[in-house]
Amino acid sequence: MSVIFVRQGVRLDSEICHPGLNLLGHAQMIELGLGSECGGHGKCGRDRVLLEASELDQVSAPTAIERAHLKPEELKAGYRLACQCFPNAEGLSLSVKVLAPPADSAIPRP
Numbered sequence: 528m529s530v531i532f533v534r535q536g537v538r539l540d541s542e543i544c545h546p547g548l549n550l551l552g553h554a555q556m557i558e559l560g561l562g563s564e565c566g567g568h569g570k571c572g573r574d575r576v577l578l579e580a581s582e583l584d585q586v587s588a589p590t591a592i593e594r595a596h597l598k599p600e601e602l603k604a605g606y607r608l609a610c611q612c613f614p615n616a617e618g619l620s621l622s623v624k625v626l627a628p629p630a631d632s633a634i635p636r637p
């Protein structure tokens with residue numbers, strides 16, 4: 528059981544699922560970039576992923592940071608920020624769709 532990322536139809540298996548590691552960390556373990564610009568500090572909002580609705584009870588509840596970056600209907604549909612979302616237990620099987628980062632960015636560019 529592990530976190531499996533799906534990017535453009537390709538499945539990338541992190542080969543672990545650990546509650547102490549957020550989804551961004553699982554992706555980083557297999558060198559999969561999720562568009563993070565803030566290093567996982569919840570500032571950029573660019574590491575959006577989509578979970579199956581049936582998996583939402585297997586991950587941590589949305590944080591205030593996620594509620595600031597995502598609309599309520601997006602959260603309900605399964606959109607999350609990978610740096611804020613943790614599996615609830617070890618050994619779960621999660622399928623996480625990798626999305627293109629939003630065009631805008633919360634971090635000002637020079």
Ligand code: FES
Nearest residue numbers: 563569571572610
């Ligand atoms: S990595 Fe920037 S908000 Fe998650």
